[in-house]
Amino acid sequence: MATTDGLDNPAVSRSSELEDFILWNAQQFAFPPSxxxxxxxxxxxxxxxxxxxxxxxxxxxxxxxxxxxxxxxxxxxxxxxxxxxxxxxxxxxxxxxxxxxxxxxxxxxxxxxxxxxxxxxxxxxxxxxxxxxxxxxxxxxxxxxxxxxxxPQGLRSDPEQHVRMWERFRDLVASGMPVAEARQLVDDTLGAELRQMSQLIPVSGDCSIR
Structure with a gap:
C-alpha cells in the first residue's frame, strides 16, 4: 500500500531524524557569548x-x-x-x-x-x-x-561567528532550502572562515597549544 506522508517509509523517517539532529545541533552553538x-x-x-x-x-x-x-x-x-x-x-x-x-x-x-x-x-x-x-x-x-x-554543548573560540552561522542557516531553511543543503552551504562559507582561525592542535603527552 502506498503512503503519502512518508510515516511508513524507513528512508523518510531516517531523513527526518537526521534533519532534526542537524537543526538541534546548529542551534546548540548559537547561544550568546559570556x-x-x-x-x-x-x-x-x-x-x-x-x-x-x-x-x-x-x-x-x-x-x-x-x-x-x-x-x-x-x-x-x-x-x-x-x-x-x-x-x-x-x-x-x-x-x-x-x-x-x-x-x-x-x-x-x-x-x-x-x-x-x-x-x-x-x-x-x-x-x-x-x-x-x-x-x-x-x-x-x-x-x-x-x-x-x-x-553548554560546546565552548567556542569565536562565539560571534557561530551566532552568524546559525542566523544564516536559519534564514536559508526559512527560505525553503533543504536542511542538509543549508548546512553544507553555511559550512562551505562561514564555516570555512571559522576553520581558518587558530586550531587547537594538541601535542601528544603535552597540554600546550600551537
Missing part, C-alpha cells in the same frame, strides 16, 4: 589531553550504542561491564577551534569513544578529561554543571 564561557574555555585548554580511539560504526551499533548519545552510551558501558573495568569519563572533544562536550570510556589505560556518528568521524581524536564537570539532577534527568553553571 564571560563564563571565555574563562572556562581558557581553563580547559590548560588541562592534559589524551588520544581516543573510535571503533567502527557498525561495531558500536551492533552492541546497542546510540548515535550522538555519548553520555548515555558511556554510562551504560560502565554499568554493564561484567569485569568492572570500564570508567565513564566526561570532558571535551577538540573540534578545530572549538571544544565539544563529550563522554568516552577508559578501559585498562585505553581510551575509547562508544558513540557512532551520523557522519563518519576520524578513527582517533584528542580529548580533554574535565574532572570539574559534575552531573546534577534536573527536570530532564541529570545535567552537567561546572563551577555552578550548566554546561
Amino acid at each position: 564571560e563564563w564561557e571565555a574563562k572556562t574555555f581558557a581553563e580547559v585548554l590548560l588541562l592534559p589531553r589524551v588520544e581516543v580511539t573510535r571503533p567502527p560504526k557498525h561495531d558500536l551499533l551492533a552492541v546497542g550504542m546510540m548515535p550522538h548519545d555519548c553520555h548515555a552510551n558511556c554510562a551504560a558501558q560502565e554499568a554493564n561491564d561484567p569485569d568492572g573495568e570500564s570508567r565513564h569519563v566526561w570532558g571535551w572533544l577538540i573540534n578545530g577551534s572549538d571544544l565539544i562536550l563529550h563522554s568516552v570510556v577508559e578501559i585498562r589505560g585505553q581510551w575509547l569513544c562508544m558513540t557512532p556518528q551520523h557522519r563518519e568521524g576520524p578513527a582517533r581524536f584528542n580529548f580533554i578529561p574535565d574532572a570539574a564537570i559534575e552531573w546534577r539532577n534536573a527536570d530532564n534527568g541529570k545535567e552537567p554543571f561546572r563551577g555552578g553553571v550548566q554546561v
Whole structure:
C-alpha cells in the first residue's frame, strides 16, 4: 500500500531524524557569548589531553550504542561491564577551534569513544578529561554543571561567528532550502572562515597549544 506522508517509509523517517539532529545541533552553538564561557574555555585548554580511539560504526551499533548519545552510551558501558573495568569519563572533544562536550570510556589505560556518528568521524581524536564537570539532577534527568553553571554543548573560540552561522542557516531553511543543503552551504562559507582561525592542535603527552 502506498503512503503519502512518508510515516511508513524507513528512508523518510531516517531523513527526518537526521534533519532534526542537524537543526538541534546548529542551534546548540548559537547561544550568546559570556564571560563564563571565555574563562572556562581558557581553563580547559590548560588541562592534559589524551588520544581516543573510535571503533567502527557498525561495531558500536551492533552492541546497542546510540548515535550522538555519548553520555548515555558511556554510562551504560560502565554499568554493564561484567569485569568492572570500564570508567565513564566526561570532558571535551577538540573540534578545530572549538571544544565539544563529550563522554568516552577508559578501559585498562585505553581510551575509547562508544558513540557512532551520523557522519563518519576520524578513527582517533584528542580529548580533554574535565574532572570539574559534575552531573546534577534536573527536570530532564541529570545535567552537567561546572563551577555552578550548566554546561553548554560546546565552548567556542569565536562565539560571534557561530551566532552568524546559525542566523544564516536559519534564514536559508526559512527560505525553503533543504536542511542538509543549508548546512553544507553555511559550512562551505562561514564555516570555512571559522576553520581558518587558530586550531587547537594538541601535542601528544603535552597540554600546550600551537
